[in-house]
Amino acid sequence: MSLFQSHFQVTQSAPAAVLTAQTFAAAVDALTAQDDVLAATVARFGPPPFWQREPGFGTLLHIILEQQVSLASAKAAYDRLRAAVAPLTPAGVLALDDD
Structure with missing residues (x-):
């Protein structure tokens, strides 16, 4: 169980x-x-x-990264995540360990 999973409960929300x-x-x-x-x-x-991007979790994750660091750093981090988690889904990210 990841640190995130041990502290937060993932719930469904209303459609956007x-x-x-x-x-x-x-x-x-x-x-x-x-x-x-x-x-x-x-x-x-x-x-x-x-601006329109493809809807989905991967896009949301990429946008959050772009808000936090430079665009180049965000792209590098996003590319590393995509390489580590295939397909890039919330469950896949939650399954990552802290390393």
């Missing part, structure tokens, strides 16, 4: 809302209607780009 180009644009509109500074920024520079 689907983010599309249309729902993203609606969200930008809703946020800019509530925040004048954001509205001015979007008016000056345009809305943020709508």
